[in-house]
Amino acid sequence: MKAIIIGAGLGGLLSAAKLSQVGYQVEVFERLPITGGRFTNLNYRGFQLSSGALHTLPHGPTGPLTQFLKEVNADVQIIRSDQPTIRIPLEKSNPNYRKGFKDIFFNKFFTPLSNKDRLKIALLIVSTRKNRPEGSNLKTWIRNQFNDEWLLRLADSFCGWSLNLKSDSVPLEEFFEMIENMYRFGGPGVPIGGCKGVIDALETVIVANGGRIYNKTEVSKILVENGRAAGIIAGDRAYEANLIISNLGHVATAFLCSEALLDKTYSSYLKMLEILKPSAGIKICLAADEPLIRHSGILLTPYAKRVNGINEVTHVDPNLAPPGKHLTMSHQHIAPENLKNLRVEIELGLEDLKEIFPGKKYEVLLIQSYHDGWPVNRVASGMDPGNETPIPELYVVGDGAKGKGGIEVEGVALGVAATMKKILG
């Protein structure tokens, strides 16, 4: 049996590793000279910046991605990060960090609340696990339960960091599935070697299993015969296959199928694709001699104007920066209505960092923005249409086809695992 994988991003390589492990003859086609997509390292002035993800696995060494990596014998070490902290103003009434701040642990997020609301939180933590709230979005739900701005700010910061969404765009079902996953799988971790540590390990597995990866080879068409996926065209050659896995998201995959999807039996699928929207964000990479955060966990910043959270991965792997330096990366979600003012969004992010780290010395290494054709997520979290396509033997994986409640790359791994289950039984 022969499988062709289009795109050597994380979803593509996970699929290739699994299929080659169970005996498929696997060929991976990648347009760029590098593998890893938005989950690899970019070496810049001795710092291992990243092509997308912030060198973090949201559920660390016990999450779905690590489980999958173990299953395919990929040799990479994932280290659990320190507990996340939240930066809050000294006085709860202050709308920002200018008059001083303190950090609290994430699992003590309720401490700024009134006694009555703390009790309510304690009850909800128990009751929502039994009876999951549904049918609304997170912001509306919080507003109905509490009259407290703190929880809304925290929700936006947390959802911006983990789902790249504002809380009013997060379906309750998705949010509570994600919370359940946090109980199930635990908190974040950092791979040794950064994102590329994972990618290198997967490539080693694929090659050892007899699979092949072709870089600088763009797929121009997916061949469909008798209604089933039958191969691809890359360069000026056709390649046959029994199975095709696309790591490009549903929309770009449909484009490659071209006239094969014109039949009216596919019109509802094509109509569904029209509503899929990628999500946008900005990452600002900082270099510092002294650590800015001082722990390996995430720092959430709910009182910043735009920045949702920041991490400092050099506490886990010092080799991600030159000797004696730290690499600190911030993430901010860009709301769809603000994308047209990208430069303004960047300036607001830079102002935030000055407020979050007053008096600290750091250098802005690189400002990276992601939207449209190279987004944070090809489909906003909680909205993606799953891994199947209307064409048998053609599947979609990656951040445009995640598993339910899966944060970032954990969602990619859950989506690949679900796809493999469908294919391999």
Add this chain to the structure above:
Amino acid sequence: MKINDNCVGCGQCVSFCNQGAIEVKGKAKVTAACIGCEICFLYCPVKAIEVSV
């Protein structure tokens, strides 16, 4: 080297440019230090870099 509207500002080109000839802030900008080696063209994920023929 011309940057077209496909550019999202991901900075991938900046990291592969050996001349330090690309700046990015929302969108990439080629500076006078560019020697026209065209390496950035290969690494752009969105085909935003056009090389003059």
